Amino acid sequence: MALELWWGSGSPYSWRALLALEYKQLPYVSHLVQFGKQEHKSPEMLQMNPRGRVPVLRDGDYVCFESMAILYYLERKYPEVPLLGRTPEEAGTIVRVISEYEAYVEEHVKKVMYSILFQAADGGHSDDAMRAMHLLATEARTINERLSTSSWVVGEAFSAADVVIFPGIQMLLRALERREAGDLRGRLLPLDTKYPAIAAWIKRIEALPGYERTYPPHWRELRDT
Numbered sequence: 001m002a003l004e005l006w007w008g009s010g011s012p013y014s015w016r017a018l019l020a021l022e023y024k025q026l027p028y029v030s031h032l033v034q035f036g037k038q039e040h041k042s043p044e045m046l047q048m049n050p051r052g053r054v055p056v057l058r059d060g061d062y063v064c065f066e067s068m069a070i071l072y073y074l075e076r077k078y079p080e081v082p083l084l085g086r087t088p089e090e091a092g093t094i095v096r097v098i099s100e101y102e103a104y105v106e107e108h109v110k111k112v113m114y115s116i117l118f119q120a121a122d123g124g125h126s127d128d129a130m131r132a133m134h135l136l137a138t139e140a141r142t143i144n145e146r147l148s149t150s151s152w153v154v155g156e157a158f159s160a161a162d163v164v165i166f167p168g169i170q171m172l173l174r175a176l177e178r179r180e181a182g183d184l185r186g187r188l189l190p191l192d193t194k195y196p197a198i199a200a201w202i203k204r205i206e207a208l209p210g211y212e213r214t215y216p217p218h219w220r221e222l223r224d225t
């Protein structure tokens with residue numbers, strides 16, 4: 001039976017699952033869930049994920065939710081194109097970099113995005129949001145350094161570290177382009193000059209086969225008009 005993925009447009013966690021499926025070249029049935037219609041809270045969805053969140057993966061009788069669990073499941077079940085390295089050492093480094101991102105970066109991404117999207121009509125931001133942006137700039141330097149010496153976040157193969165970090169960075173960059181980003185913008189943009197290795201890495205990911213299928217459809221509508 002085919003793999004099935006329920007996902008939402010613009011959900012960074014969904015994007016992880018999509019990137020993993022595409023990179024592993026696994027055929028899947030795609031169910032784009034409309035948040036606006038609360039489809040993620042339908043009885044069918046809640047039966048699969050009582051938290052009513054996406055992504056949700058179904059593989060035959062097995063249902064998996066939580067993006068990291070989906071990545072891990074896909075890796076164990078379909079190891080032919082690896083995302084968690086080829087050696088124990090590579091796996092350890094990939095999971096370490098992911099853990100660092102989740103522990104020290106993600107909360108700042110959320111804080112900055114929240115400030116841009118919901119708080120700062122006039123481009124003014126709280127000290128808290130400015131501090132989060134400052135910390136993000138520091139973390140971006142570290143990622144930029146990693147990418148200055150290797151093609152991917154960990155070494156010379158695309159991995160789960162890229163899958164996890166890329167959607168978060170894309171969400172952040174998109175938010176920073178809004179007028180409401182105001183003073184926050186200059187810490188990261190223009191990316192090409194401030195963080196050239198990250199900018200080049202984004203282009204490499206965008207060139208991966210299947211990437212376009214992972215791109216949030218409602219972003220595409222705006223991008224292509």
Ligand SMILES: N[C@@H](CCC(=O)N[C@@H](CS)C(=O)NCC(=O)O)C(=O)O
Pocket residue numbers: 008010011012013014040052053054055065066067068
């Ligand atoms: N920790 C979860 C987070 C999933 C999540 O928060 N998904 C959001 C979309 S980005 C969602 O479904 N939100 C709907 C809601 O909370 O009602 C994962 O990694 O999959």
